[in-house]
Amino acid sequence: MPRRKDVVIPLYQFRCDRCGAFDRTYSMATVPDTVDCPECASESRRQITAPRLGHGSSTPMRLLDATARSASEPAVVTGTRPGAPRTAQTVTTNPLHRKLPRP
Numbered sequence: 001m002p003r004r005k006d007v008v009i010p011l012y013q014f015r016c017d018r019c020g021a022f023d024r025t026y027s028m029a030t031v032p033d034t035v036d037c038p039e040c041a042s043e044s045r046r047q048i049t050a051p052r053l054g055h056g057s058s059t060p061m062r063l064l065d066a067t068a069r070s071a072s073e074p075a076v077v078t079g080t081r082p083g084a085p086r087t088a089q090t091v092t093t094n095p096l097h098r099k100l101p102r103p
């Protein structure tokens with residue numbers, strides 16, 4: 001089954017002096033500085049904002065949501081990751097390490 005490829009379309013904000021702000025989607029390479037207002041067709045300038053990438057269901061938004069959620073609700077680790085070596089070497093066998101200062 002082919003996976004759906006998420007397409008990120010940045011959303012930019014423009015402002016008409018008479019009608020107010022409205023949003024348009026453009027690729028980052030083709031976003032113009034001015035567009036016509038959808039209501040009065042007068043020239044509207046692009047506002048300086050961060051481009052909003054995609055919607056709540058897109059992969060970038062899910063990643064941003066998960067990152068923000070982990071700041072306040074970190075996931076509890078209950079074991080080692082799958083495939084990790086089972087025995088960890090906790091004591092060094094290098095004789096030079098005996099000369100290191102002890103706490």
Ligand SMILES: [Zn+2]
Pocket residue numbers: 016017018019020037038039040041042
């Ligand atoms: Zn307008």
